[in-house]
């Protein structure tokens with residue numbers, strides 16, 4: 001991330017959620033806040049799309065958009081399951097314009113939600129919520145952090161986060177922008193801090209695409225576009241060795257599938273024209289039980 005600047009990829013992600021919210025055939029993730037959260041230039045772009053079905057479908061065809069819907073829906077499904085078993089805390093790493101805290105279903109209202117994000121992105125969000133008159137519920141806590149230079153346990157120790165309670169974490173659309181060392185540090189820091197059960201839903205791009213991005217026709221444009229806005233893809237994982245990589249850090253891989261497989265399971269027929277990539281994976285990981 002460029003110092004002092006809020007995340008532009010977070011805006012792009014919200015743009016896709018706003019497009020999805022306009023499409024009645026998308027039932028996978030309906031985000032009523034996405035449109036309001038957009039910066040002016042993307043609101044204008046959305047307005048022009050509303051008048052043109054062709055360009056609307058063009059954006060739905062970009063696989064990035066489908067991934068944005070599927071990863072949030074998957075994480076929220078896993079979260080609901082964990083809450084039924086007693087999880088009371090939810091950490092959203094690199095939350096961006098995630099609106100879960102504001103559209104939280106009633107059965108999850110007792111969750112304590114911690115949104116951790118790069119300070120400039122988070123400040124923008126807090127300011128825009130205020131401008132829009134959207135009240136921040138008491139159970140929502142904003143925690144600024146730069147994963148590259150700050151420790152997660154230090155940031156959380158300054159909040160009401162209770163390390164003894166079971167915790168659910170999502171980390172979506174973020175790992176690709178961080179070094180492997182930083183990803184490792186965040187996982188180890190969370191694992192050291194949390195003495196209760198720790199579940200994390202994380203997404204990652206297959207390493208081969210990051211290492212040889214120029215070889216893949218569609219991916220190279222996405223790679224260049226994010227690099228252009230200052231948020232370059234830097235790391236990915238090999239699905240064949242990810243489980244071992246996690247085990248060495250005392251995490252178990254409970255589930256790992258590419259976006260398209262997860263979407264088929266959750267009902268890809270309910271997501272309009274949105275297409276999905278097989279390049280990006282969603283994994284549900286857990287801290288080793290013997291370490292709890």
Ligand SMILES: C[S@@+](CC[C@H](N)C(=O)[O-])C[C@H]1O[C@@H](n2cnc3c(N)ncnc32)[C@H](O)[C@@H]1O
Nearest residue numbers: 007009010094095096118121146147148172173
């Ligand atoms: C593509 S957005 C994803 C937002 C959200 N998770 C979602 O799926 O809608 C990337 C997010 O990662 C955050 N991020 C990137 N690098 C970061 C860092 N070094 N420290 C903290 N947050 C970071 C950005 O601020 C942004 O909110």
